[in-house]
Amino acid sequence: MSVLVFVEGLNGEIKKSSLEAAAYGSQVAQTLGTSATAVAIGEVHEEALAKLGEQGISKVLYDADSRLNQFVADAYVKVIAKAAQQESAKVLVFANSNIGAAVGSKLAVRLNGSLATNVTTLPKTDGGQFVVTRGVFSGKAFADVALTSDVKIIAVKKNAFEVSSNGGSTAAVEKLSADLADADFAAAPKETVMQDTDGGILLPEAEIVVSGGRGLKGPENWHLVEDLAKALGAATACSKPVSDLDWRPHHEHVGQTGITVSPNLYIAIGISGAIQHLAGVNSSKVIVVINKDPEAPFFKAADYGIVGDAFDVVPKLIEAAKALDK
Amino acid sequence: MKILVCISNVPDTTSKINFTGDNKEFDKNGVQFVINPWDEYALTRAIEIKEAKGGTVTVLNVGEADAEPNIRKALAIGADDAIRVNAHPKDAFFVAQQITAVAKENNYDMILMGKESIDYNGFQVHNMVGEMLGIPSVTPAFKLDMVDDSTARLEREIEGGKEVVEVKLPFVASAQQPMSEPRIPNMRGIMTARTKPLAVREPVGAEAKAEYVGYSKPEKKGGVKMIDPENAGELIALLRNEAKVL
Incomplete structure (x- = not known):
């Protein structure tokens, strides 16, 4: 045995x-x-x-x-x-x-x-x-x-x-x-395509996830999510509306009908926190929510919160994260 | 093309989850039930394939009579007939045995279902059914197309990438987004669904191998600590020194 x-x-x-x-x-x-x-x-x-x-x-x-x-x-x-x-x-x-x-x-x-x-x-x-x-x-x-x-x-x-x-x-x-x-x-795959994981961090395995929602206003602003992720050694993710709008690929969508993640740290930027989104992230150990709407339901599920505009707040976080000694 | 789509009857995604009887049973009180959202991707794709290629779509539910409104809804969306195996779905192994028994009596070309149910989150039944029937199971698939009348081409998600798989019929596949765009039943669908056949059959003798003995809920969060947006950088220090996650 x-x-x-x-x-x-x-x-x-x-x-x-x-x-x-x-x-x-x-x-x-x-x-x-x-x-x-x-x-x-x-x-x-x-x-x-x-x-x-x-x-x-x-x-x-x-x-x-x-x-x-x-x-x-x-x-x-x-x-x-x-x-x-x-x-x-x-x-x-x-x-x-x-x-x-x-x-x-x-x-x-x-x-x-x-x-x-x-x-x-x-x-x-x-x-x-x-x-x-x-x-x-x-x-x-x-x-x-x-x-x-x-x-x-x-x-x-x-x-x-x-x-x-x-x-x-x-x-x-x-x-x-x-x-x-x-x-x-007999059922071997014809083809295997691996994603281009910048920095090599797979979302389902990541210890830190930085995730963006519609509050980022468009795919052209995703550098905020990506730069913070890079500074923290994190994987990037997004909410369902963002993948539905094709701002980001489907495999980044976390939530009830997307990927379930359980990282040590989940940082949500511009995501209101619909119950379907929470279902995909609620076993994260620490949740940070950044949203300009103080009534965003996500704050109720968060450990740390910042009420503010992502375009002001996130650059400050990137700066502080870069200054951390690894 | 004969397609079997297996559906679960699950609490709506916005439901509050509670338990009764000393935390031994799920409290259905006040909970609205829906077709498992993952199963809807499978159902819609099956209907699309039927519309393109001809054939039939049968929906199968292993569940009690209270699942029937959602079985009728699947018929209203476009399935042709339905089977309900009249049993409490005790565990994945039990459910897989019921599906296998139905499949063995009918020569389905493909058996589709969602990748998991949003209540028990097992991700088990499709692979068990494939193994029991001795046919390939491709899971979780986000794309399904027919190459010709006997071959399907699927794309399946693996951690960090995807695989393209071609399989001969018959096969089992589980669905996930974005396999299809789920449909809302129209009035004509709802009217015709009333008279479509819904057969009820008794379960085959099968044991459950996992016994649910109790439930609990996650501990409540201690409350959110707010940080001044002007000093947002302070968050990074707190995450390192207080939360110890950096």
Whole structure:
């Protein structure tokens, strides 16, 4: 019996959300008195794999089949299922990403397991139960869910767990081969297009997000959002009206029908704070609202607020942010 | 083209969320229910494909009788017929089994739904259905077009980019913005929806694997600290020294 964590790579490194999943998985392993193994796929540097030891992972199984460099659900499922079988894994941990949750759902069927996505707490295991808390109602509530099957699958909400940085040991890296057939790649993507992420910060993974709304009056003023983001090392985002107006691309839209983010810091500039927008950002740890309307509903959900014109306020913030010693 | 669209009946996006019975049940009191907004993208795209290519759109809901007004609304928007599996949707696995059972009796060319419901935010059912039926599941897709009569081309979001995927029918896909522009039913649609078939069937025996044992709400914020716009730069210092997020 062990805990198995699936880690996703990006440009040879392991995604932050997967490091969080690894830290989570090793804590679960400790609770259960067992060890945590990771399984990695595709293009990840060997040093990055060994460094998973810092998150408490003792062993990494690595399938370097280059066909796995892009996401193909059926093939990924086969590799992870093989690793789970080899390790007799009873708990599988994923990041709650589009890839992690997709693979987790398919494995729940294949391994006849219980699945919880969007999980925000470690399991409570008293009385022989296995109960985790997950975000529901678009961030407006939490639910406690008992996972009743023998195999438990958990997709961990982004930024809900700290990545450990205390050095620690290195993980042993072992090759894994799942004997993949061409049929496993039948639904492989024809084409993968990565966004041009200025500064390389992905919105769903970002610790700081600077977001703009209609209060910015037009796409030509977005340099305010971008410059503040750059000064803070943040990703940029926008409200739904802004993406509907095509001022910004859809993949930047956060809210109920856009991306859900949970950064440490969310700065909203010129966004009134409709309930649908709040649903996408309300699990952010600290919210800053800048709006010239003192009645903007967003102030009720904010930790810090500035009533003022974005065109006066934001340049001052950029200046102060640039002056910070990193 | 036979298309199945699965819809959830969910609290309106502006609902206040409360719980009753010692925080063990969602309080429906005073809550207005709508078609899950993500499912509406799937429904509208299905209707658009039907309009272009011919065929039928069937809507499926796993839920109790109180979902019927929204099932009728889906018919008014343009679906041809509907099926309601008469059961409380206990968890994703249970719902996926019900959808799979319906799909196995009918040869649908595609099975569409939203990427998740806005109440339980699972992002699970579509992939489970694909796995149970042994057909591809492409999720979350924001673009869906037919290449020819047997192949669809989808664009799916991945963290940091997108993938273009071509799949043979049949397949499962989940929808997200901007797959389509949801429609408002017109008067003619509302009138014809009354007489469109809505079949009610009992669930197949299936276990739930995740049991919801209780609910809680996030802690209330401590209140907002206002900063003088003239000294806006002070905010950055507070974020570093007080909030410790910089």
